[in-house]
Amino acid sequence: MRQLIDKLNYYTKLYDEGRSTISDAEWDRMYFELQNKEKETGIIYPDSPTQSISYEVVNKLQKVEHNHKMLSLAKTKDKHEVESFLGDKRYVTMAKMDGLTCSLRYIDGKLVSAETRGNGAVGEDVTHNAMVVSSIPKEVPYKEELIVDGEIVCLIPTFEQFFAKDYKNPRNFAAGSIRLLDASECANRKLDFIAWDVVKGCDDLIYFSYRLAWLSRLGFKVVPWVQENITYAIGDIQDWCQEQGYPIDGLVFKFDDVAYGKSLGETSHHARNAIAFKFYDDVYDTKLLNIEWGMGKSGILTPVAVFEPVEIDGSVVERANLHNVSMIGEILGKQPHSYQPIRIIKSNMIIPQVVEADEKGYVPSGMANAVFVPPHTCPVCGGQTELRTSDTNTLELYCTNPECEGKLSTRIDHYLGKRGLDTKGISRATLDKLIDWGWVNSILDIYDLAKYRSEWIKKPGFGEKSVDKLLQSIEDGKNCQLDKFISAISIPLIGSASAKTLANAFGTYEAFREAVKTNYHFWDLPDFGYTTTEAIMNFDYTEADKLASILNITYDIPKVEDNGKLSGKKVCITGTLKTFKNRGELQAAIEQHGGKVVSAVTKNTHILVNNDSSSTSAKSVQAKKLNIPVLTEAEFISQYFDE
16 A cells, blocks of 8 residues: 555656656556555555645644653663563563654544653644654544554655754654644655554553554554564664664563553653663753853862753753863864753763754844853852863863862862761851851861851851751761771772772771882772872872871771672662661671672562562562562561671
8 A cells, every 4th residue: 555655646746747657547547456455454544645635734733631641661771681671571672763752543543633742741732744644544444542652753764865954863853843833844754653552442452562463454654573582683673773764772672461561550750561772872952051160179170061951761951061171172162152052861871961062053032142161260269260181181171279169168078978988967058158267278177176166156057056066076077987088088080989999908098008108009909990090199198198197097807708698699779778877888798798789680689678568669670570589678687697
């Protein structure tokens, strides 16, 4: 039928242009053959020459509330996580189409509505355009209500032929085209609809694979899918989509048993019956509004892009770190400006990043086209700034004022914070006040605040109880662990994990300092390299040595029980704890008994610790599905720690 439609429409175009290449009889033969097939199947495509096509023009797209939740998908870039998710259940592997999600509704066999996904609850009515998308049937041989979800896409060859400067990729082209107000213009864009789910209809088909096959028989273009080994599926679908010119950005693995999939339930973000395997991160378009500059511990002013809010995986993102001046030039160009079109990803689905920008861009009328340049004065202290080239050959903006409050506040906040000594009660706001009052000009001054007590208790927002509590917290913090102290003093590239490695290797601060003085080969330590060694060797320890002299720094190098009860076992922790102060404490105990703490539940996980037996978190659901023991904290302690 599609071949007949395409041929008839092609020959009609030639006839209208006065360049006919076939006889009227031949055209009529194909026309009546198509007409008979439409009667036999009950399927009628929008661009069929048997229909009088109406190209509707609307004034604006109406907002519509969906009749079902149009949820997103849980995502991963780890094939092993996919294997763990699926377990031994039967599944279908589909291409994850890179376009605009759309839902079609049929009543009595006729297409009555088409809606974009929008925010998952409310979308836009694009029925006028769906009526002219050639791969969307106007009629289907199914008389009950039918709701089909799928993707509006533009095939890569089509996009390349139609390429317009307003669109950088097929996904944006498809999304912009289906939302045009003039259906005749949309028809010229040659979009496709790829069906990938039946939301309502064919309830008697218990397997998802049967439903996909059924959609194909109804006349829909169905998403490429297979039922085979994960590795083969990834390769086969990628190859097929490349040959066909389908734009895809990953694969979707979905349980074939529809009832089982529904029994897993859903979160507010995604259904638990499927998982997406991403080839790369999703890209989102937005507009740059500003570049702000934040102070780092070493005086480097870090640029942060502020942009129009974008919803990514259920959370609203409106800021992304640009890291340094070099990156601004590489991504945003020589003159980054307000309302500059930019593209955002969530790297590894966690950290927002700006990955691309249109240097020229469109500025709304009446809006000032501000050009953003590195500030000549520090936004914290007003001191002069200076561009410097770092050891890694990147251009960075420094505050040249050695007394800059921003440097000091950031350093002390890190020193006292969770990644440092974890001293309770002293907020960044309190620190800033102490610096403003002139009482704190170095980290050492923190330990000399008691002399200001009589004046401090009279300050607005403070009193005897709160001040004494803060002073006691600082005093208690003098008793600290070596790994916490090493992490607190802000050696570049040394975070909590690296600090623990150093503490395990040397046991005392004195031994660590002696190693630095004698040019110890730190690169011999696990996960250390030459760059880290260089950072350790070049660090100025003057202040750290003075701090060490007034603190009680202790550390017991953990003795791992080779034959401990947890030897060789992988443990995952989720939820809140009751006996252990925090997860770090529990992790240390697990490691001491020969176990290893992991961040995700997979088929290789041995135990999940969770105090909430009724939890429906992803880790809990996964553990139950894989028959992994879920123990409360008390049960875990009793079974593995108590003698």
